[in-house]
Amino acid sequence: MSDVVIRVENLYKHYRLGMIGTGTLSHDLNRWWYAIRGKENPYLKISEKNVRGVKGKSDYVWALEDINFDVKRGATLGIIGKNGAGKSTLLKILSRVTGPTKGGFKVKGRIASLLEVGTGFHQELTGRENIFTNGAILGMTKAEIKKKLDEIIAFSGIERYIDTPAKRYSSGMYVRLAFAVAAHLDSEILIADEVLAVGDAEFQKKCLGKMKDVAGSGRTVLFVSHNLVSLRALCTTSLLMQHGKLIASGETNQMISMYLAANKQIEGAAGADIPQSESSVFTGEAKFKKLYVLDENGEPKNTFFFNETIVIVLHLEVYQKLENVMSNIFVLNQFGERILMATANSGYKPCTYEKGEHEITIKFNDNLMPGEYSFGLSLANFFTGANIDFVESFGNFTVAKESKSGDTEYPWATVHGYIQPDTDWKEKKIN
Amino acid sequence: MKEKETTEHWDVVVDADKNRISINIRELWRYRDLIMQFAKRDIATVYYQTILGPLWFLIQPLLTSLLFIVVFSNIAGIKTDGIPGILFYLSGLTVWGYFLTSFNATSNTFVTNAAIFGKVYFPRMVTPISKIISSLFIFGVQFLLFLGFLIYFMLFKGLHMSVNIYMLLIPYLVLVMGGIGLGAGIIISSLTTKYRDITFLVTFGVQLLLYLTPVIYPMTEIVGKKRMIILANPISSVVEGFRYAFFPVGQFPFKHLAYSSIVMVIMLFAGMLMFNKIEKNFMDTV
Incomplete structure (x- = not known):
């Protein structure tokens, strides 16, 4: 034994999408009436999004195959x-x-x-x-x-x-x-x-x-x-x-x-080409063309382990020489609120971009808490703050609670805050 | 390898390709505590947060009987075989009531229990069986009411009644009534999983059935073709027999009771088959 x-063994389960939420004779008759006129099942439309692993007719879905x-x-x-x-x-x-x-x-x-x-x-x-x-x-x-x-x-x-x-x-x-x-x-x-x-x-x-x-x-x-x-x-x-x-x-x-x-393969790599429509401000002087979200090894990803380094590669196309500007990147939480800003020039000094395409690489060292995030981008005049190109939110990514090695994962159901600051803890017994 | 497998013992085998009908009595027996727990819960929760509590079980047949006395006895002048009106109607209503509560409680098994059935497995027959038991309790209470009236009439109204042998058949009559209620209930509950329309048809049909049952009128008043139609209703002989046990007028309907028993067995069997077929996949269509 x-x-x-x-x-x-060879377990299959199919669901008939058209059945969802229906099941009365009138609906069945209606479906039949549509069918004899050669029209699509009217109840199929609501469940179209579920169509996966279609086999033969499209109103059957294999929930298990x-x-x-x-x-x-x-x-x-x-x-x-x-x-x-x-x-x-x-x-x-x-x-x-x-x-x-x-x-x-x-x-x-x-x-x-x-x-x-x-x-x-x-x-x-x-x-x-x-x-x-x-x-x-x-x-x-x-x-x-x-x-x-x-x-x-x-x-x-x-x-x-x-x-x-x-x-x-x-x-x-x-x-x-x-x-x-x-x-x-x-x-x-x-x-x-x-x-x-x-x-x-x-x-x-x-x-x-x-x-x-x-x-x-x-x-x-x-x-x-x-x-x-x-x-x-x-x-x-x-x-x-x-x-x-x-x-x-x-x-x-x-x-x-x-x-x-x-997950990465299913959703496709985050970022890539930023369509013009994503820019809410665009003066025509420069444009963020591409955004890649990568891991340390340069692999495109949209789900990161807890405490994993995230690398952003930005492509900035400059159509004419720009002086006294600065580029910023924001991280937005799932509510679209900016939780942090990082600037390409960490000293907060104005910089100059020559005409042409520029690649900016930004490394986030293990400081995001588990959650869902996206990026915001801005290229602005250093003195007036007027935006030259502004992308509100692009490139969704997730930080999971699991860590790569399995030893420093986030243990609780509730995540408190968004950023783990680099703190130095000193403890001593004083009483 | 296949041959080795067949020698292995598996407690549960589910195979969509072998769609065999199984009525697993042993499994039902293992869940007997659940049956009783459900029955207890049904009885207990009926009168939670009511002032009169279980008295409601008595008020219903009592008021209906009074209504029948006024409408059918006094106004329409339908005879009651010389039996005092309240006893005549109560005897009929008590046993008819058992059918009605059993049937009503079981005929919507799948629809009302979809939430539980969708989350946990237990033999689905547990639910209708528990309903039959809780209905039996209600029947018991109403039967006591009837006996109370019977004793009152014997002590104070000079009603003469002797103990007769047919009283011993009462448990069997109750069994047949419960069986028919359960059989009809599970047939209907199997049909209503997909088409709820039947529910409306059934509500109406049960109302009609009351008039095809000798609850309001005595069987002795019915002759000819009408008698055939009423006796085709398997509940008729049970109501008739129940009344006969206390007020022997005419003959005990042995032949008709045999017919009712056969109908009960057929209904239960057909019901179980349908129920068995539906219970496997009804969650997808309910």
Whole structure:
């Protein structure tokens, strides 16, 4: 007998886009009426953006295509992929919430799935009553729940409110109780989707710890999260999914690198040619032509590791000799606010550009916090401040929470601020 | 390698290509605690934040009976087989009510539980079965009300009633009623996942069904073709038999009860097949 507890074989799942949000006879008739007149399905338009991996007719989308993998007993397997890569669909099928279109899977042992925390909680019931209902939904027997009741209540940390109806709970308390129930499941296989994205930082840490315990106790865990940090902490191996296909599997660190690298390929390199339309001020004397966002090795990228050096290469075309000017680069946060300015001439002195094309290379040394950013560019008269060419926002890029080596990653859910200043900390005990 | 695999034991096998129908009784049994938990929750949450609480279960049949006395007995002059009006109507309404609550509670299983079904797996039949059990509780309360009136009439109104053997059949009658309610409910719930229109049709149909059931009138008043139509309704014999157990007028409808039992088995079987087929992929169409 082999040690494989989950075997997925040639699994396919398709969704009919036209079905989304419809399903009444009138809509079906309408669709049919369009079809006999040779017109396009009128309900297809809303979902056109989703069309990926089209096969044959365009109103079918493969949410999962030919998925094959085995999970060994005691493995903690992470599933990595962008939104819409098929991760959740895969978990739904493995949790038996919905069925596959083709192929199938086999499982040894009991599966408990946490696609959501607090499924089946009833507002009118007390915390204690909800523990029993929720536990039963997740597959526990009454005896099992009774045995663990004290432990569950203690883990949730809401002893005081346990006999109060759930509708009086704060959302945090609600989630704490729900996760406490889920965490005490005794199934051989646990499937979890994004459940750690709840509660405050302290509780998240507790949850991650509990998940680690579960994984450490020899049970099999399948885990989907967009939080690559917790994924790395929890899962030794991972699957990498893209557009409904399984593109790689292996060690988590390696998969995360591939995932971040793959993002680059999907979105294309950030920057490149700056179209004229991006300039909000343009006098005709000079123009920023190109912007490249690169890593240290000169590779174009738009997702950077935490604490990774970012290199910007600017091409400035000067149509006539310019004197007493300065060029600046801004970094904008995701709200479009300028969070920093750097000037090409760090001494804040006027400079001169000869006619012709200039290349400016700017190196940002590991000082941006995780987040989404873009660049702003300006070439202005040094004395009057009047812009010669001004680009409000261009070249989106992301700084991830993960670090390249895995040892200095950003550990928390909330990112405070945008810049890590170069500080010097001295500490001594004074009392 | 394929041959080696077949010797391995897998607890769960899902294969889209082998679309077999499976009604897994053992799995349902394993989830019996969930069934009871759902049933308890349904009963408990009905009267949360109401002043009268479970009394509402009694007020409904009581008021309906009074209304029937005024409209059908007094105004329309429909006979009640010599049984006091309140007892006649209550006996009919109590057992009809069990069908109605069972059917109403199960006929929208997929639509009302889509949120839970979309997030966690458990045998979907757990939900309708738990509804039948919570409906049974409501039936029990209403049955006690009926017995209360019966005793009152015996003690103070000189109603003569003797214990008869047909009373032993009451549990079976209740079982048939619940079975038909469940069967019809899961058939309808399977149909409504895609076309909600059926819901409206069904609401109307159930209202009509009340008039095709001897709740308002006694079976003894109905003759000829009309009798055939009413007896084609499988609920009729159950209502008739239930009333007969307390007020033996005419004959116990054994033959018709056998017919109802067969209809129940067919409905349950067909319902389970449909339910089984729908439950696998309904999340994509609901």
